[in-house]
Amino acid sequence: MKRYEQFADQIAELIRSGMLAPGDRVPSVRHASRTYGVSPSTVFQAYYLLEDRGLIQARARSGYFVRTLAGQPLAEAEVGCAPPPTSEVDVSELVFSVLGSLKDPHTVPFGSAFPSPQLFPLARLARSMNQALRDLPAHAVIADMTAGNPDLRRQIALRYMVAGVRLPLEELVITNGAMEALNLCLQTVTQPGDLVAIEAPAFYATLQVLERLKLKAVEIPVHPRSGIDLGMLAERLDKLPIKACWFMSSLQNPIGASLNDAKKAELYALLKRHQVPLIEDDVYAELYYGTQPPKPVKSLDDEGLVMHCGSFSKSLAPGYRVGWVAGGRYAEQIARLKLMTTISPSVPAQAAIADYLQHGGYDRHLRKLRIALETQQAAMLASAARHFPSETRVTRPAGGYFLWFEFPERVDSLQLFQLALAQGISLAPGPIFSATRAFQHCARLNHGHPWTSQNEQAMQVLGRILASF
Numbered sequence: 001m002k003r004y005e006q007f008a009d010q011i012a013e014l015i016r017s018g019m020l021a022p023g024d025r026v027p028s029v030r031h032a033s034r035t036y037g038v039s040p041s042t043v044f045q046a047y048y049l050l051e052d053r054g055l056i057q058a059r060a061r062s063g064y065f066v067r068t069l070a071g072q073p074l075a076e077a078e079v080g081c082a083p084p085p086t087s088e089v090d091v092s093e094l095v096f097s098v099l100g101s102l103k104d105p106h107t108v109p110f111g112s113a114f115p116s117p118q119l120f121p122l123a124r125l126a127r128s129m130n131q132a133l134r135d136l137p138a139h140a141v142i143a144d145m146t147a148g149n150p151d152l153r154r155q156i157a158l159r160y161m162v163a164g165v166r167l168p169l170e171e172l173v174i175t176n177g178a179m180e181a182l183n184l185c186l187q188t189v190t191q192p193g194d195l196v197a198i199e200a201p202a203f204y205a206t207l208q209v210l211e212r213l214k215l216k217a218v219e220i221p222v223h224p225r226s227g228i229d230l231g232m233l234a235e236r237l238d239k240l241p242i243k244a245c246w247f248m249s250s251l252q253n254p255i256g257a258s259l260n261d262a263k264k265a266e267l268y269a270l271l272k273r274h275q276v277p278l279i280e281d282d283v284y285a286e287l288y289y290g291t292q293p294p295k296p297v298k299s300l301d302d303e304g305l306v307m308h309c310g311s312f313s314k315s316l317a318p319g320y321r322v323g324w325v326a327g328g329r330y331a332e333q334i335a336r337l338k339l340m341t342t343i344s345p346s347v348p349a350q351a352a353i354a355d356y357l358q359h360g361g362y363d364r365h366l367r368k369l370r371i372a373l374e375t376q377q378a379a380m381l382a383s384a385a386r387h388f389p390s391e392t393r394v395t396r397p398a399g400g401y402f403l404w405f406e407f408p409e410r411v412d413s414l415q416l417f418q419l420a421l422a423q424g425i426s427l428a429p430g431p432i433f434s435a436t437r438a439f440q441h442c443a444r445l446n447h448g449h450p451w452t453s454q455n456e457q458a459m460q461v462l463g464r465i466l467a468s469f
Contacts, residue, residue: 256397
């Protein structure tokens with residue numbers, strides 16, 4: 001990493017942490033050069049980079065200032081309201097109607113669950129696929145179906161080690177994406193009719209899995225700044241026979257919330273006391289914006305209670321469908337259940353990703369991806385401030401590619417979805433993220449695509465529709 005990029009990251013971290021607030025002046029070029037021991041040209045390059053990311057802006061004859069954004073965090077009372085103790089889940093028809101809108105390539109994909117494929121090194125992955133297939137021993141085509149590609153498992157274990165998690169290779173089960181991993185974990189520790197604690201709002205696929213397995217949801221509110229309500233979780237664990245928890249402890253979908261390290265420790269201690277397993281959905285782990293990656297709850301797991309699920313679909317290889325689970329004490333049961341269902345993910349896809357992790361510059365790609373996503377987040381926030389009603393509130397997560405909008409209560413987001421779709425714009429309405437179809441005036445928007453004039457026009461159209469309610 002070049003010196004100006006390192007300096008830009010230092011200033012960006014001050015902005016993310018709130019040390020430099022919107023409207024604050026950043027250190028002058030002369031002051032920054034003296035204080036940080038870098039040349040004025042390095043400071044200028046860093047500030048140009050921060051301008052490109054949308055974090056600061058220059059003012060004539062005044063210097064550089066932290067960009068002011070109109071979006072405000074969601075109010076705690078709105079998101080932190082208490083849902084019913086338990087809920088039957090019946091959301092699939094609604095979810096499928098929303099997902100169907102994404103099939104048209106001409107639709108503006110604010111409702112998509114994936115970032116733009118333009119952000120991924122697909123050509124380099126193709127070369128890795130060719131190389132891996134040339135080097136793949138004949139016996140591995142069969143042998144790797146059960147245990148998974150050994151090079152891939154070692155590479156994943158190394159990344160755990162860098163994150164402070166010592167993981168035996170035998171705990172890793174390679175799966176058909178994270179969704180299979182999450183499904184297998186849930187099937188391992190529950191039976192039809194059991195109670196499962198989930199987030200509110202929750203990723204809609206979570207609700208669909210519970211519906212398919214005939215499980216009941218215990219919704220725990222999530223606050224955009226502090227994450228899941230641990231007080232309510234403790235109360236529910238005391239009163240209800242919860243068999244498992246399925247949470248995203250970092251960069252939660254849809255609102256982007258993350259638990260800090262102290263709350264992750266509190267969460268693990270709570271589950272350990274009740275001996276309730278945690279299915280930790282951590283598919284956005286590599287998409288943080290700061291300099292320090294968030295540590296998973298798995299890093300605290302000394303009893304094998306945490307089943308930690310990850311995937312390359314959001315960070316490297318969408319469509320390759322390669323995920324994994326570090327299954328803790330449940331790893332053998334998960335592996336057996338996988339063999340009874342899908343047997344194995346694609347062996348060539350595993351080999352291709354293993355080759356890329358070894359030789360393709362994964363961390364360099366991730367750095368570029370994070371910068372692109374943060375830049376696009378700033379563009380969407382600024383656009384929303386220009387076009388959406390002034391009462392609108394919005395999260396500002398420290399990673400990922402989703403923003404959660406809370407519109408004025410008069411807005412019906414399902415109706416908004418239909419009106420926007422008629423104009424060629426998709427979005428994800430709030431009710432698909434709740435077992436009780438709550439969050440009627442909320443929506444999730446995806447900023448994971450390069451910002452274009454088409455996106456800007458789509459935000460303007462959404463603003464006009466919102467103003468019509």
